[in-house]
Amino acid sequence: MGGIVRFSVDHPAIVIALFALIAVALGLLVPKLKFDPSVESMFPEDHPLIKRMDEVEELFGSTESVIVLVKADDIFKKRPLEAVEGLTHDLEDLDGIERVTSLFTVYWISGTEEGIDIHPLVEEVPEDEAKLEELRRVALSDELFVGRIISSDGTTAVISCVPEPGVPDEELYRSVEEIIERYRSAYPDLEFRLTGTSVMKALIGIGMRSDIEKFLPIGIALMLILLYLSFGTVRGVLLPTAAVAFSVTATFGLMALFKQPFTMSCLLIPVSLLAVANDYGIHIVARYYEEAASGGPRREVVYRAAREIGVPITLAGLTTMIGFSSLLSHPMPPSRVAGLFICVGVALAFIFSITFIPASLSLMRLPEVGPAGGRWKWLSRVMGGLGSFSAAHSRLVLLGTVALALAAMSGIPKVRVDTNPVNYFKPEAEIVKATRLANERLAGSVGMSIVVSGDIKSPDTLKRIREVQEQVESLPQVGSTLSIVDYLLRLNKAMHADNPRYYRIPESRDLIAQYLLLYSVSASPEELDRLVDYDYKNAQILVTLKTNSSAEIADVVERIRSYLGGRFGSGDLTMEVSGFAVLFKELMSIIVKAQIRSLIISAFLILLVTSLTFRSLVGGLICAMPFSVALAMVFGMMGYFGVELSIATAMISSVMIGVGVDYTIHFIWRYRSELREGRGMGDALRRTLINTGRAITYNALSVVVGFSVGLVSGFLPIYFFCWLIDTSIVVCYLGALILMPAVLGVLRPKFLFGGVKR
Template identity: 35%
Template sequence: MRDGEFLDRYKWWIIGLSAVITLFFAAWLPKLKIDPDVTTMIPTDMEARINTDTINSMFGGTEMVILLFRDNDVLKPATLVRVRKIIREVKQLDGVTRTMSLFDAKNIRGEEGTIVVDPAVPEIPQTPVEIEKLRKSLLSNDGVKDVVLTPDCSMTAVYATIAEKADPNQVVKEIEKVVNNNPGKAKVFFGGMPVLMEKISMYINRDISILMPVAILLMILMLYGFFRQFRGVLLPLLVVAMTIVVTMGMIPVMGWKMTIITVLLPVMMIAIANNYGIHLVALYQELNAEGKCHSRKKLVGMIFHRLYRPVLLTGLTTVAGILGLLSHVLIPAKQLGVLAALGVAFALMMSLLLIPAIMLLLKMPPPKLAKGNGKKHFLEHRLEVVARGVVRHPKRVILGFVILFLVSGVGILFLKVDANVENFFPKKNPVRVSADLINKHFGGSEAVSVWFTGDCKDPALLNRLDRYAKNLKMEPDVGHVISLADVVKEMSKAVYDPGEAYYNRIPAGRNAIAQLFELYNMGGDPEDFEQIVDFDYRNTQMLVRVNSGSTAVINDVVHRIRKLTQNDPAFAGIGGYGYINARLSGLIIQGQKRSLALAVIVVALLVMLIFRSFRSGIFISVPLTGAMIILFGLMGYAHIYLDTATAMLSSIMIGVGVDYTIHFLWRYRLEKASGKSYEDAVYTTITTTGRGITFNAFSVMVGFMALLISSFTPIRFFGFLVVVSIASCLAGAMVLVPALILQFKPVFLEENQRSAGRKKRLIMKRKEPALEY
């Protein structure tokens, strides 16, 4: 059965089955949920995540919403009344376990041999004298100054700890509602990891609703500009729309959620899924020239026969490259690899089956006649210039690329890795402004927890904690260190007089330490310490606040902690969300290496099978490797971090970029088999197939340009870098590869005489103009 007959006989089955599959996944779209929590990116068996979960279960959650109140003087009665009212209402929220603020801080003092615990702000001052008295008292309190109050009293902080099983997004919204219901002169800033996560969730929704329409609009303009026919726009876009529905529906079907990484998925499908349909429509127009065909069935059959093999092979290499993400350590990266690969496979099948089936139902358009003025299209003219340059100067071309690769390679030395969540947002974004204020004035919003086990009233352990804290406070990026040793020293100041041996020191005996806690419990609340020690005093944590979200900085602090505690028998582990985010950097590097290696190997093996030559795999790796060197070198020179988004680039670039080289080599081999010289075969390939390759590449670049208006800085960089990487792959396929062919004349592109004669007869028999493949 001929191709045209097969498609004509089963066209309604193809259309119906395609619709059923799409509708099935569309029914799942309402169940799609968003997960903004970056900690879920890390595998559950990672040390950082296990320790953090254990620490949270013992000491309660460590995720905090931080409110900053800024005024010329936050100790004014009106501001203090407002802050107190907001704190009281926040404490009533179900998802908040505790707060830390001016009104929660304690003033510990001694009185007649006992410890008296008073509120740091016993009452709202009403007169200037009372305000100054309060100011002096607060600034002399180590638990207040630089912790919840700046030295100039222009800002005060309120920390609200979220319950372990509460929904952080919902708690943030409720706190925002409380603040909005209590307006005042002091400006309020929202910070902390839960706020970052809530804003990520909000901006993911925004990106989905904005980026897809923008990308589709750009694609429509691109397609119409190329084909000048509505069917040339609608057929590829139909495949794109169905692919987006299917891939997005797969997320809830597989029990997954939308993350900041999978937000790339719809734009990827818009940019990639139309590629295969473009080739079919382009060939349809070319064969529909006047006098070329007499029936739709014959026309569609010729298109399918001529394109199914090269399109299928390039589609498989794209799938193989994207599946390189399966070796990535980050969970959402693996999910993106699966979803994108399945989406490309679905788009490939729809392009090869659904588009021809619909073509059989549409009335054939009037033939597109060539223009009579003899003028060449701008692209055709530029391709001829490129072809002449490559044919005349292949050695110069290769030398130019080698120099470019060497210069780019130097830039890789400056490439840095950073998974700082704060950098997801532009510098002027309110979330980023709040984070900068917290880092600068309140010790930072990132916390690293150091867990110790043993007798927490043992003076030896407490003295070690005190020594660790003093060492860490000397680090310029450490804002605050809070431990049980600080509590004991503060209580000792209330019991002992200045000049006595144990004033502001750890008592020498365990009984003396236990007595301090008993005295405190008589005048204070034992739950004041529940965040740093458990009920039985067998487990304690030291909280290290870092005033920078940079993963490099946090890793340095963690390294310092490990060095200090390496011989401590009570040391049990390190956790905290700051540590989790820092571990992402290592996972990004590890995942980048794995996915890159897997993508290159799998694609190279596929190319070896396609061309039945081991050397073909090595040959095709040259432009891909060069494009990666240019990409990472540019990132180094431009100070663009390798982060959770940009780490996806290499696999995507390999999967998409290899298509252009395969298209070129496929057509070149046919031209060479027809008896042409190396130079003529290269020239013809660049000026014919080069047109389709160039348009294909530009369609991908235009689709990804929509990412430039994303709410997230890494996604914007991702969009820009995709354009650069695809342009590099295009240059490699259209300039470097033909130059290498002319210089080295690879044997795997030479056909045997029988095959050459057969292909020559086939080409001579055809009366159509040169086709895309």
């Protein structure tokens, strides 16, 4: 590395111009970055569940939806019905909407003396109270309507829209929201809420852009303030900040260049780079001021500073990249992409710091005074005090650390996994309120399907479908089921003058075929198209769950699978589960396995690198102590405070290990150097804490501030990730400055001394 630094110091203009050119070239690509907020993006394209969902969509149509909920004291009054009618027609006329289902589009099946009557439930809003009451009676007496298009208490109506294939979610959402805003103004006494899978994806995409727009200016502003407080000079502020700006810009540009979609996991890219990309610059600048105090030609001072700090910052950069690179083994593509490009950003920040920063410093006059004009003298006293306390009470420090870790670990069994996208949003978010309303007043908000393959027109097959529906509906989390059987039951009853005895599946195959043909001709064939294919070889049971809990969703999926496996695992009739609920369950398993795997990989690689660096397995194990305590603290806190393991928080261990070990590495490296210069342990500890301890403090503060930017995120997984990672960084920082002096003082490991007399 000495040759690279020497070239940068001797040819600063070339280095600065090169980085400026790269920054501009990649910066121009950033606007081309594409966003992908879908749940499906979390799986490989060839994953069996994704392939099966695509096949099911080919058979029965899209699973995407835009759902409008209209809430009133009583929907069956003229004014609320007029709002529902107007919204229905406006949404039907909207470009991008394929089909709309509401009180004004569904058909009612009833029996008459002449036979069967299939007609729209309501074509226009009734004018008198008697007709309104009759509409209420009819709508609330039919299970085809209750829970799906009207709540059982008659206070909430549903307008469900199926988007046309390929319509951009955000564009459609904004168009629907514009229509709804008009109705909110016209009907202030009514409540309008918007949900559905397409709405969810649109809001996630909008939220991701909003987060990025907030993260960067807030992060840069906080960093400038912190660096000024740390160094008190223009160079001390701007040079580490330039490393961050360059790494973020170049990383986003490279993502756009290689056409990598930006997912929610990728929100951790700017947050992580804001936190760690200035690490190397801070240490170089801090060492530069230390060397400047010794005097000499400015280029030699810069070279000396970069050379002396080169090994520890190289090791710090390597361990940080190792931590993030463990995500490359993650089974979820978004996490792999996030890990890869954070590694790229860290590498770019490191290269920038060891080339651009020395090149820039070589063009500047040496500072006349140390950084911050002595305003941080109190920090030196604090550092010295910490060392004295830890050395004097080493056994107390060790026992306290073990007790704290054990207490924290008792919370780990309480950790739960969450994969439902609605739980990404804060409780006050409109979509959360809409989902809560759907779960409380309607059939629910999470969909899945049971795909049936066989002779669908067979009375025996239909009876088996009915049997499955009854079993599924007995589960407390299930709000409703719907299949072709529900229509046949009503058709058969209606054909027999609404005699309840005939609310059963016809015994004749021909009669079943006639009923289905009659309904298709008299009503809307699209209603049946989503339940059965053209050849009547495949059908689906639509299941709606009234819970947002991933654990409860997974339990329902598992219980249904178990039930089906015991009865329909083979033979001419098969049934299998599909849909978003199944994806949520699979994600739970993936997240847990990925968490364990990335933790093992990153911990092993960090142990290997630190052991090789210090040429001692004991040295590697000692380096692992602070982040091991931090791991126990973080996962214990997750359990105690009810923070779920999600797509973002599942990445904590990799990030924490890679970033948190840096402080211990810097501490031990400087402490060993002081000892090998012949100083006693007390003096070596004091000098290490006063000099490197101050740089570690600057860096830890910078990392904490960088990750704190994520606390303004609109997404709870990002918020909790940043809150927990900040906690872990503080623990790792205190571990380096308090735990390490105690451990090294008690163990006095041989690798520290290298032959020097103790």
